[in-house]
């Protein structure tokens with residue numbers, strides 16, 4: 469994987485995905501492992517949108533591997549406005565060893581990757597959030613022992629988080645069901661991808677409307693915000709469309725008794741999740757948030773460094 473970009477979970481083979489997860493698990497278990505693997509290396513954090521988890525976990529991940537980060541906000545860089553995306557990619561490649569970028573358009577990431585001579589990592593785009601899905605799978609593995617055969621129900625918007633979770637789940641052999649209202653489904657091209665992954669892995673994929681049907685017998689119930697960053701103008705319309713899609717204690721009760729509740733955060737209590745659910749005993753949202761650090765350490769190690777024995 470050395471020297472590669474991390475734009476989409478769909479670019480991984482099932483074996484590569486398993487390697488990232490096992491590397492992350494080992495880094496988590498053994499804090500003294502590979503602590504200087506990226507000594508002297510710098511990662512640029514180029515963010516068009518706000519962030520807590522992604523920014524801090526990438527920063528700490530680089531420190532824990534012996535490297536550094538430099539944070540660049542859109543107001544300073546003006547990606548595609550003050551300067552063409554290709555020029556930013558060329559210039560940053562002369563200073564840093566990798567670029568983690570959070571963008572609106574997926575096309576911006578692809579353009580950065582095309583012109584940068586260093587690895588580009590997707591730190592969230594409008595279409596995908598691969599680093600989140602890596603943390604999600606590590607969390608499922610820890611809680612359920614494996615990902616293969618696990619029943620994962622995503623309730624809500626067919627957004628960036630749902631797309632990457634669906635890709636990772638079906639690549640790893642899980643049974644992925646998404647329940648969304650009409651007009652908010654996963655894009656058709658993503659569903660086609662998920663079907664191909666599921667066929668190859670022994671997993672399955674279903675896209676349905678009923679949240680009740682989706683969570684029935686689920687091992688994992690997952691939700692995300694109804695209005696993602698950049699969609700604020702449609703907030704009221706989305707609140708109405710998703711009104712029946714809140715993960716409530718009643719909905720959780722339809723899942724398996726040992727089901728876990730997951731959310732990538734930030735969360736809106738009283739919208740996509742009831743407070744009793746996200747703050748209740750089945751919730752693993754802060755383990756998930758912690759795992760961002762471990763999977764990103766693994767990804768940085770594999771893309772930018774050498775695994776030390």
Ligand code: CP
Pocket residue numbers: 518519520521522523592600732733734
């Ligand atoms: N889950 C996640 O990516 O959080 P941030 O937007 O705070 O980085």
Ligand code: NVA
Pocket residue numbers: 592627628629692693695696697732733734
């Ligand atoms: N779907 C959300 C995820 C935030 C981490 C968004 O894009 O705003």
